[in-house]
Amino acid sequence: MTEVLRAEGVEVVRDGRPILQEVSLTVRTGEHWALLGANGAGKSTLLSLLGAVVHPTRGTVEVLGRRLGRVDLRELRAYVGHVDPRHPLTQPLRTRDVVLTGLTNSVAPLPHWRPTPAQEERADRLIATLGLTDLRDARWPTLSQGQRGRTLIARALMPEPRLLLLDEPATGLDLPGREQLIAALDELRREHPALATVLVTHHLEELPGGTTHALLLREGRVLARGTAGGVLTADQLSKCFDLPLVLDRQDGRWSVRRA
Numbered sequence: 001m002t003e004v005l006r007a008e009g010v011e012v013v014r015d016g017r018p019i020l021q022e023v024s025l026t027v028r029t030g031e032h033w034a035l036l037g038a039n040g041a042g043k044s045t046l047l048s049l050l051g052a053v054v055h056p057t058r059g060t061v062e063v064l065g066r067r068l069g070r071v072d073l074r075e076l077r078a079y080v081g082h083v084d085p086r087h088p089l090t091q092p093l094r095t096r097d098v099v100l101t102g103l104t105n106s107v108a109p110l111p112h113w114r115p116t117p118a119q120e121e122r123a124d125r126l127i128a129t130l131g132l133t134d135l136r137d138a139r140w141p142t143l144s145q146g147q148r149g150r151t152l153i154a155r156a157l158m159p160e161p162r163l164l165l166l167d168e169p170a171t172g173l174d175l176p177g178r179e180q181l182i183a184a185l186d187e188l189r190r191e192h193p194a195l196a197t198v199l200v201t202h203h204l205e206e207l208p209g210g211t212t213h214a215l216l217l218r219e220g221r222v223l224a225r226g227t228a229g230g231v232l233t234a235d236q237l238s239k240c241f242d243l244p245l246v247l248d249r250q251d252g253r254w255s256v257r258r259a
């Protein structure tokens with residue numbers, strides 16, 4: 001399996017305060033990581049590092065063998081799809097046009113840019129994978145939060161990234177919306193077996209059954225890291241969230257509550 005991402009001994013200091021310390025992580029093709037931790041544990045900061053958005057204060061981050069700081073960040077970002085629920089789109093674009101902006105990496109379509117027939121076909125395939133075919137021509141302001149979330153995943157996948165980063169993609173979704181998103185992620189993993197994903201969440205109920213690995217962050221440090229089965233235990237999660245927890249897994253999905 002190819003290494004998509006390697007972070008070694010990463011430290012991030014902000015305002016003189018360490019936010020991440022001694023964080024190491026290797027993600028390979030076909031692996032689907034969950035990044036878990038309490039509020040302020042450093043999850044979003046770590047995801048920004050992995051997405052080549054920010055530099056570490058110390059340590060190294062390599063995306064597909066290219067070292068952050070040695071190559072142009074824009075070059076690295078081409079390999080990484082980043083799904084941010086705070087996408088700053090205000091225009092009433094149609095779903096399909098939003099998906100196509102993934103190719104120009106712009107919020108709105110560029111004035112003289114036109115997709116090729118092959119690119120349009122890819123957009124339609126991704127729209128289908130994410131269960132949005134009926135909404136292909138719907139306009140962004142009329143989409144629900146869940147529909148927007150799935151549109152942004154299709155958008156992030158347009159340039160065929162090797163790594164997809166998802167920052168709390170189920171935030172604000174109702175139960176059907178969350179379940180649709182999870183089904184779409186599992187479908188995506190089946191259709192693109194070489195893709196690697198890293199998903200940040202506080203809630204184990206939001207993890208797709210196809211999650212293969214997990215990393216638990218506590219106060220900026222790695223508490224546990226490895227296969228999902230080995231890391232997602234009641235004992236480790238209780239330490240991670242400072243709360244006695246019981247954990248249940250059924251049909252591949254997790255649920256957790258206070259002990």
Ligand SMILES: Nc1ncnc2c1ncn2[C@@H]1O[C@H](COP(=O)(O)OP(=O)(O)OP(=O)(O)O)[C@@H](O)[C@H]1O
Pocket residue numbers: 014015019037038039040041042043044045046202
């Ligand atoms: N630019 C910054 N300057 C100073 N402190 C920062 C900065 N960015 C983040 N922090 C602090 O770093 C810590 C980790 O933040 P981060 O957003 O990575 O946590 P998180 O685990 O994603 O939290 P949440 O679950 O609340 O989203 C927090 O205490 C936050 O206040």
